Amino acid sequence: MRKIFITIASTSLALLIGLTAACQAQSQNAKTPYPNMAPLEQYLMEKNAEITLARTAATPSIAKDAGVMVLGKHGYETATPGTNGFVCMVQRSWAADFNDPNFWDAKLRAPICFNPPAVRTYLQLLLKKTDLVLAGGTKAQMAETIAAAVSKKELPGMEIGAIGYMLSKQSYLGAENGHWHPHLMFFVPLTDPTASGAGLPGSPLLSLNDDTCRVTAFLIPVAKWSDGTPDHRSDN
Secondary structure, X not given: OHHHHHHHHHOOHHHHOEOEOOOOOOOOOOOOOOOOOOXXXXXXXXXXXXXXXXXXXXXXXXXXXXXXXXXXXXXXXXXXXOOXXXXXXXXXXXXXXXXXXXXXXXXXXEEEEEOHXXXXXXXXXXXXXXXXXXXXXXXXXXXXXXXXXXXOOOOOOOOOOEEEEEOXXXXXXXXXXXXXXXXXXEEEEOOOHHHHOOOOOOOOOEEEEEOOOOEEEEEEEOOEOOOOOEOHHHHO
């Protein structure tokens, strides 16, 4: 199981997965199976289907009262308002690191549900990145713009307690990872993850650093999917 966890972390699950999501400027690998953005229509979903998929990111006790955002031709837009401060959505491939080989994989779908501190902070980074993607910029241009916005505090730093729930059994995180494992993501200001024991032998804590966005994401796999069924692969 640990070998699986290390593999996924090294390939930027936090986009995906999560954010997912990193904003470092890195050169694109010419051998990637997805060298360019596919036609926008391939990243879009039928609205009701996307709402349903987004809500699978967290347990019903959270997701049923959460707001939901869906991807449209001009970016993410609110499909249903929430009452508990959470926001659920389906991340697309560009939530990954710019150097991730799946960055333009039009099939990738990563449901995530953000708690209120993550909505106010990490979600804003993701929305900005999506806007830049849809505007047609290069990876280098997008990274430069985001780095400048972070430096000027036009984009917020991470709040204490910012969390993303990624418990969906229906996620698709690429051909190699499938839906991986249910897990939580904790977003904090950029830090040394080893100080928290992340990645050490026997530690359940994984991490990803994003120097450009000044964010560290800690990943903690959990035992059950959002529907309450166990993750049997965690026994492997």
